[in-house]
Amino acid sequence: MEEKEWKDWVHWVAEEYGLDLSKERVTEKQRRILEAAIHIFSEKGFEGASTSSIAKKAGVAEATIFKHYKTKKGLLLHLVIPALSRVVVPFILKPVVKILDTDKPLGEIIPELYEDRMKLVEQNWRKIQIILVESLYQPEIREAVQNHVATIIYEEVVERVDAWQKKGLIREDLPAYVVARSILSMGLGFIVTKNILPDKAVQEDQKTELSWTTEALLHGIAGPLEKKETL
Numbered sequence: 086m087e088e089k090e091w092k093d094w095v096h097w098v099a100e101e102y103g104l105d106l107s108k109e110r111v112t113e114k115q116r117r118i119l120e121a122a123i124h125i126f127s128e129k130g131f132e133g134a135s136t137s138s139i140a141k142k143a144g145v146a147e148a149t150i151f152k153h154y155k156t157k158k159g160l161l162l163h164l165v166i167p168a169l170s171r172v173v174v175p176f177i178l179k180p181v182v183k184i185l186d187t188d189k190p191l192g193e194i195i196p197e198l199y200e201d202r203m204k205l206v207e208q209n210w211r212k213i214q215i216i217l218v219e220s221l222y223q224p225e226i227r228e229a230v231q232n233h234v235a236t237i238i239y240e241e242v243v244e245r246v247d248a249w250q251k252k253g254l255i256r257e258d259l260p261a262y263v264v265a266r267s268i269l270s271m272g273l274g275f276i277v278t279k280n281i282l283p284d285k286a287v288q289e290d291q292k293t294e295l296s297w298t299t300e301a302l303l304h305g306i307a308g309p310l311e312k313k314e315t316l
Contacts, residue, residue, distance in 0.1 A: 196295040
């Protein structure tokens with residue numbers, strides 16, 4: 086997805102739902118509303134949340150929410166769309182590209198990539214939880230995640246995988262998209278299970294866990310294999 090198309094899409098959603106993306110500062114009441122919404126949306130989901138419960142937690146009148154955000158969906162999108170519009174390129178894409186483009190062995194690149202994404206998720210877990218859950222039900226959010234987050238990252242990884250195959254660093258008999266899918270799904274699986282089953286799915290320190298995850302990705306789980314010196 087071209088950056089111009091992304092900006093045009095963000096602008097369209099902003100106009101449709103009255104979002105002012107130019108605002109860097111919010112009032113104290115708006116801050117309380119947004120913080121309350123993050124908490125309640127992540128806890129109860131969009132359908133389970135009510136503007137009255139958000140207003141109560143924020144300590145404002147329910148009418149204040151409608152004054153600033155028009156509807157409950159407007160409030161949800163005010164949390165999600167500006168966040169995506171500001172973080173997609175600088176915080177999601179650029180760090181991934183920087184890590185993938187190093188000359189380090191793959192055994193170092195993969196865990197570094199996973200650890201970097203772990204930090205981003207841990208720092209923004211509640212918002213990410215809202216985005217992932219609501220992308221299943223809200224078409225605007227689903228389109229943003231599919232076309233403007235997942236696709237651009239996936240395409241970058243596929244491109245690097247293709248280059249690694251041509252250099253003979255990884256096996257060439259698998260399609261690049263399959264290898265890319267495996268890299269991303271292993272990382273996402275680690276991140277999700279670490280947050281959902283922290284005591285069972287992650288039992289050692291993070292460095293060790295990421296090293297094992299990388300080992301399973303690069304060399305499989307059927308049994309110990311002789312490793313290539315390039316890995």
